[in-house]
Amino acid sequence: MTLTTRILIGMALGLACGALLQWLALQESHFLNVYFLHGLIAGGGEIFLRLLRMMVVPLVLISLTCGAASLGATGKVGRLGGKTIGLYLLTTAVAVSLALSLALVVDPGLGVGEVESEVYTAKEAPGIKNTLVNIFPDNPIKAMADGRMLQVIMFAILLGLALNAAGSAGQRILAVFEDLNEIFMKLITMVIHVTPYGVFCLMVTLGATVGLAEITKLGVYFFTVVFALLLHMTLVYPTFLRVFTGLNPLTYLRKMREPMLVAFSTSSSGATLPVTLRTVEQRVGVSNNVASFAVPLGATINMDGTAIMQGVATVFIAQFFGIGLSAEDYLLVILTATLASIGTAAVPGVGLIMLTMVLDQVGLPAAGVGLIIGVDRLLDMMRTAVNVTGDGMVATVVASSEDALDRDTFRDKHAGAVYAAGN
Secondary structure, three states, rough: HHHHHHHHHHHHHHEEEEEHHHHOOOOOOOOHHHHHHHHHHHHOOOOOOOHHHHHHHHHHHHHHHHHHHHHHHHHHHHHHHHHHHHHHHHHHHHHHHHHHHHHHHHHOOOOOOOOOOOOOOOOOOOOOOHHHOOOOOOHHHHHHHHHOHHHHHHHHHHHHHHHHHHHHHHHHHHHHHHHHHHHHHHHHHHHHHOHHHHHHHHHHHHHHHHHHHHHOOHHHHHHHHHHHHHHHHHHHHHHHHHHHHHOOOOHHHHHHOOOOOOOOHOHHHHHHHHHHHHHHHHHHOHHHHHHHHHHHHHHOOOOOOHHHHHHHHHHHHHHHOOOOOOOOHHHHHHHHHHHHHHHHHOOHHHHHHHHHHHHHHHOOHHHHHHHHHHHHHHHHHHOOOOHHHHHHHHHHHHHHHHHOOOOHHHHHHEEOOOOOOOO
């Protein structure tokens, strides 16, 4: 049985179990609620997330240092960075444009009726100066401890370039990093084998808490976002892949199923990063030099799914409050959402912070965010799956342009696959 099949089984069983618990309407003092749902199940889900997060910072540091050292010898760091960031910004602009166009056709905010609005206090978004300054760490150890991924990425790149320039001393240390990279890939494989059980726990919690009544009230908005996400993942990404690489998009999507499912379960591109990086390297065939740079950067700044939510939410909130937006306003939404994907990358609650920035730019009330919080948990899961799919697509396109893509590995459906026996 493949890992994908086991994850899907765990997901289905977890949702069914959670829905049953919600249907039973357990009291707070009930045994199942206290010891099973909020005890065993919640603990199992948290342990799984911690196992994933445990590997993120050391994996990015080690893998990206190795990649930067190799790229430093060829002088490709600047070109690779330009291509990667440019593609991420381009796909984000396409995502928000698609979302706005679809929302203007569907009109999700018309005739909604009464919707209970939750209180939402917007966090202050960082300025341009602080965003740029905060990319560079003053204390790399503290940056790693705090999980500031842009700072970790910058330090790893500089360290890799320094190792390449340090001659024989650098080569000795680089050999240690390369050995550590192999060890971490094995560690990821070990954690991957418990993924179905972790996904089961997370889905039980989701099934027991998801607000079906909220989805019913905001059904048009909810399904407009879902449809836009599906369009972006099954139309835009495959088009980019086919045009720039000539590869079969269906093969790519099949190979990215495991990161998609883990991203859907965890709602975190960062927590999914170890699985995404392993898949892109061992299943898709992207070289470590490119994957170690493009995938961590994408997990930090690639916000296509969030940009889609922002586009639909902007139209929804404007229509709900009866506020008209001009063509210039919509262009401003596209520009703000695209640039904000980098500007708010290291801030907690990035999706809602980005949305409040967009609303502020076009004169819409930030309180409108409270209207959609009730269904945002499910949408967050879906847009995270879209984000990691985009991370892999950009890494594949960049690798193809740099002749760093093993096409035989890409075509081999069994390459890097994980089965129950532990291959």
